[in-house]
Amino acid sequence: MTVQTGVFAAYFVVVFAIGWISLRRTASDEDYWIAGGDLGWFVGGATLAATHTSAGTFVGTIGVMYTAGWSFGWVLLSIPLAYWFVAAVLAPRFTRVRQLTLPAFIEARYYSKRVRGLAAAIVLVATVVYIQAQIVAGGLVANIVFGLPVQQGMVLFTLVLLAYTVVGGMVAVVYTDAFQLVVMCLGAALALPLTVRQVDGWGRLFELVESAQPTVFAWGTLPATLLFTMGLAFFLGSVATPEKLIRLYAMKDMPTIRRGVFFAVVVVTCLNLTVFLMALGAIVLFPNLPTGDLAMPMVATAVLPPALGAMMLAAITAAMMSTVDSLLIVAGSALSVDLYQNLVDPDASPRRRAWVDRTGIVVVGLVPLVLLLSGVGEGELVQFIVLLFTALMAASFALPVVGGVLWRRATREGAASAMVGGVLSTFAWEVFGSEAIDPVLPGIIVSAVLFVGVSLATPPPPAAAVAPYFERDPKPDGSRG
């Protein structure tokens, strides 16, 4: 326990130090929300990879793998394909006008403050649910590391996160993300060989896995329709979630984005494959866990030597914190910039804006914590909450964002109805629909039909709104919206 506490103390000290150093670099709104918009490929790619990799990967994915077997792993293929699509098709158009938030892009492209407010409201609600899932996982880790009751663990986890995110904004987030990515890679890279050795080496791994759980390498443990539609959800989720899109605005230019996204995708793919292999180890070593979510914490505490186990738990924590801090930024900016400043108080002084920015982040961090402590939304398998969030975001924003930069005729009415229709149909499917199909499929179909149908039925968009995204000539001049 002392080694664990030591590793965690050192880890928190570094994170806090980065947060406080960042404070000096947050002079403007732009610094606070997109880290000044001049990140290089390494930090830009690292923050993208760290944001992508969450408790969903280190606790959830290994959990699903443990329960449902290797066929789930194939869903991973959609992630590199999605990021390639982002770098090749979406980013060159999406970043022509640099914005501070995704809803700000929606306002610029769809010439409407109200549609922006709608986008911000969707971001806000969906993100709070996602933050909740990650706080639950944070509480579980704190329970294992410090022996705290889960509820106190959740409080500790949230306060640590808020401390550096509120102070340093996006600057603190991207640099702590880079550090946390290093912790994740180290943890995973050190833990894998030890886990495999415990299982009796690579040679007998397959054999042992199959005798412990014969269905691991069989197709059909998850329905094929579910695998394909989950793949679609991961694809669209990598393309159209605000915490990823905003990182395109944070990077300097297109060559930087191409390299940064490549770097991120290599790291994300390798981390996932490492985690998959550790799931195999967990199946052999702990064949009878009550829930798959316990597989990784069990490996960390019962298989690895104490210092390494602590390192692995720090890696899990790093995965969660680096995702939740990015979501705090997204939700905080939706509340402060897109809702408050955009609709309520457009003439606020810079000083007042700075206060509103920070208050927004505190609010979106405390609301999910309070909900959890009062018993709302506990006890779900982390990976399925991650999937629901991804499905909601993808179904509401994929069409307005991707369609908006590829199809000139898209109108604000089309975008608004695509967002609302996408959210409602995704949610309805989650509640009433078949479990063999990920809710993103009905969501995206409804969203697409509304996007095209309503756009064609309403007057075309004004030329001034679409020009920046479609005219070849005006080179991106770094002008900020």
Add this chain to the structure above:
Amino acid sequence: MNGPGFIFWGLFAACGLILVGYALWMWWTER
């Protein structure tokens, strides 16, 4: 290759191919 071998190593190979594709595209775009 069949059974565990295919479903297991096939995934690694497929991921590798996509990443190589991305790298080649990046080289081709910036050449």
